[in-house]
Amino acid sequence: MKSKIPEEKKHIIILGGGFAGVRAALDLNNYLHDDLEYEIILVDRKDYQTFNSALYEAATTEHRLVEAKKVKHTVAISFDDIFKRTRVKVFKGYVDRIDLINGKVITDSRILAFDYLVIAMGSVPDYYDIPNLDKYGFTLKSLEDAIMIRNRIEDLVAKKDSGCIIIGGAGFAGTEFAGEVHNLLKHECAHHQKDLNNYKVVMVEGGTSYLSGLSEKISAIIGSRLTTMGIETRFSSLITDTGKDHVILNMKERVDCDLLIWTGGVRSIRLPLDLPAGGELERDKKDRTIVATALNLSQYPRVFLAGDNTGIVDPVTKKPVPQTAQEAINQGKYVAKNIYRMIKDKPLLSYHPVALRFIIPVTGKFAIFYTPSVIMSGFSGWLIRKAADLRYFLSILPFTKAISYWTTENRIFMKND
Numbered sequence: 001m002k003s004k005i006p007e008e009k010k011h012i013i014i015l016g017g018g019f020a021g022v023r024a025a026l027d028l029n030n031y032l033h034d035d036l037e038y039e040i041i042l043v044d045r046k047d048y049q050t051f052n053s054a055l056y057e058a059a060t061t062e063h064r065l066v067e068a069k070k071v072k073h074t075v076a077i078s079f080d081d082i083f084k085r086t087r088v089k090v091f092k093g094y095v096d097r098i099d100l101i102n103g104k105v106i107t108d109s110r111i112l113a114f115d116y117l118v119i120a121m122g123s124v125p126d127y128y129d130i131p132n133l134d135k136y137g138f139t140l141k142s143l144e145d146a147i148m149i150r151n152r153i154e155d156l157v158a159k160k161d162s163g164c165i166i167i168g169g170a171g172f173a174g175t176e177f178a179g180e181v182h183n184l185l186k187h188e189c190a191h192h193q194k195d196l197n198n199y200k201v202v203m204v205e206g207g208t209s210y211l212s213g214l215s216e217k218i219s220a221i222i223g224s225r226l227t228t229m230g231i232e233t234r235f236s237s238l239i240t241d242t243g244k245d246h247v248i249l250n251m252k253e254r255v256d257c258d259l260l261i262w263t264g265g266v267r268s269i270r271l272p273l274d275l276p277a278g279g280e281l282e283r284d285k286k287d288r289t290i291v292a293t294a295l296n297l298s299q300y301p302r303v304f305l306a307g308d309n310t311g312i313v314d315p316v317t318k319k320p321v322p323q324t325a326q327e328a329i330n331q332g333k334y335v336a337k338n339i340y341r342m343i344k345d346k347p348l349l350s351y352h353p354v355a356l357r358f359i360i361p362v363t364g365k366f367a368i369f370y371t372p373s374v375i376m377s378g379f380s381g382w383l384i385r386k387a388a389d390l391r392y393f394l395s396i397l398p399f400t401k402a403i404s405y406w407t408t409e410n411r412i413f414m415k416n417d
Contacts, residue, residue: 009036009037009038009039010038010039010115010116011038011039011041011112011113011114011116012028012038012039012040012041012114012115012116012117012118012339013041013043013105013116013117013118014028014040014041014042014117014118014120015044015095015098015105015117015118015121016042016043016044016119016120016121016122016307017042017044017048017049017079017090018049018052018120018307018328019049019325019328019329019332020118020306020308020328020329020331020332020335021042021044021118021120021306021332022042022049022082022332023306023328023329023332023333023336023396024118024120024306024332024333025040025083025086025088025336026083026086026088026336026396027333027336027337028040028336028339028340029083029086029087029088031336031340032340032343033087038343039087039089040087040088040089041088041089041090041091041112042083042088042089042090042091043090043091043092043093043105043107044092044093045092045093045094046092047078047079047080047090047092048076048077048078049076049077049079049082049396050075050077051074051075051076051077052075052141052325053325053389053392054074054075054389054409055075055140055141055142055143055145056140056146056173056176056180056361057074057180057409057413058071058075058143058146058147058150059145059146059147059149059177059180060150060153060177060180060184061150061184061412062154062184062187062191063150063151063154064191066412068147070412071143071146071150071412072143073408074405074412074413075143075146077393077396077405081398081401082396082397091107091110093108093110094107094108095107095121095272096108096272097272097273097274098117098271098272098273098274099274100117100273100274100275100297100299100303101274101275101276103115103117105117116302116303116304116339117302117303117304118304118335118339119271119289119304119305119306120305120306120307120328120332121271121309122268122269122307122308122309123141123266123268123269123308124141124266124267124268124269125137125139125141125262125265125266125267126264126265126266126267126286127262128264128265130239130240130242131240131241131242132241132242132243133168133239133242133262135242136242136243136260137168137242137260137262138152138259138261138262139261139262139263140173140177140263141266149259149261150184152259153165153184153188153259154184154188156199156258156259157189157194157199158188158192161194161195161198162198163198163199163200163258163259164199164200164201164202164255164256164257164258164259165181165185165199165200165201165202165257165258165260165261166203166204166247166255166259166260166261167181167202167204167261167263168239168247168260168261168262168263168264169203169204169262169263169264169265170203170204170207170209170210170211170212170233170235171210171212171264172211172358172360173263174203174205174263174264175203175210175211175222175226175360175362176360176361176362177261178201178203178226178231178363179229179231179362179364181201182201182230182231182363183363183364185199185201197230200232201230201232202231202232202233202234202255202257203226203231203232203233203234204233204234204237204238204239204247205233205234205235205237206237206238207235208235208236209235211360214370215375218360218368218370221377222360222362222368225362225366226362234249237250238250239264245257245258247260266308267287267288268283268286268287268308268309268311268323269287269308269309270287271289279299281299282311283311284311284320286311286320286323288308288310288311288320288323289305289309289310289311290311290312291304291305291310291311291312293312294334294348294349294350295310295312295331295334295335295338296338296348301342302342304335304338305331305335306328306331306332307328307331308328310331314353315352316353321353326354326357327353327354330353330354331351334349334351337349355371356371356372357369357370357371358370359381359384359385359388360381361382361385364382365379366378366379366381366382367381367382367385368381369381369384369385389406389409390402390403390406393405393406
């Protein structure tokens with residue numbers, strides 16, 4: 001017997017098509033696939049999900065070997081492909097305001113009423129109030145950023161016989177990116193018959209080790225790998241000012257550079273919320289909105305947050321849950337499950353962060369797989385990384401599409417090595 005189509009549907013609106021938003025939409029579709037009372041709508045400014053994990057590779061592909069259009073296919077996963085066999089509707093638009101009181105999302109072209117809302121709008125670079133950094137520092141948050149950085153590096157080698165590229169931050173993004181920048185410089189120097197030794201890659205890190213907070217063994221492996229490539233790292237060095245062609249370290253030392261790439265961290269996008277006077281929501285120092293244990297707002301229980309916008313403390317470590325893809329996906333799952341449980345009048349589940357594990361590529365077929373009890377590095381780590389990418393594609397795409405994206409990514413990015 002077919003379900004009766006209700007006269008007026010209820011709406012679940014998901015803002016943001018990143019790791020958290022896509023996972024929430026797919027899981028809600030699975031929970032409500034035969035319930036025609038609910039309509040699931042995902043809102044994003046783009047018509048694709050950016051696969052952020054591969055942006056550093058996209059930014060260092062040779063233009064002569066891979067044109068920008070092909071690079072897009074490696075990091076832009078079409079929403080049409082993701083949601084083709086689902087009831088999820090995608091609306092392309094810019095979110096202007098979120099009216100929590102009246103249950104409306106105001107976009108640049110229409111107003112969307114919601115019964116349940118998922119806010120997963122992502123993050124922006126955290127410039128830590130460093131003067132001019134937002135003006136002169138390049139970031140790696142989008143496909144456009146990746147293409148722009150690639151073009152700047154190629155122009156540098158084509159037009160100058162020497163140069164310096166500074167990477168601000170020696171965390172995950174910085175260490176992954178540094179080796180790939182070196183590889184691109186190597187290829188460009190060979191093409192233009194320039195001396196690679198005249199081009200420097202310098203990482204600047206305020207802490208005393210790579211990936212501060214992880215084990216010393218991880219830092220030592222990364223340091224050995226990057227040093228072999230001639231990459232210099234300045235620890236205990238803070239960028240305190242920037243200019244068009246230089247940075248100031250620790251408020252005194254000037255270092256000239258041709259390109260500054262900032263990978264020093266992110267903060268939640270400031271949510272465009274309409275709230276009553278005096279009704280501000282609590283945020284942490286990264287602008288993440290503090291949520292209840294079920295990942296919803298205490299004042300507005302049908303409004304859930306997931307991903308980089310979510311401020312919640314890990315009950316075990318007593319620290320804020322990190323802004324990682326793993327956590328975003330996990331939170332997307334919890335949000336979908338709790339919305340479904342709320343619809344069915346079941347008690348909500350408290351959020352539990354994922355187990356600590358990381359994969360850190362350090363250029364070429366070399367990566368580090370890390371858990372608190374296991375560390376694997378080298379080619380085996382790289383294979384785990386490739387398997388993790390495939391697993392993700394399979395989790396959001398039909399089988400043939402997943403294989404297509406994965407093989408295209410590998411075919412293009414292996415040219416970087």
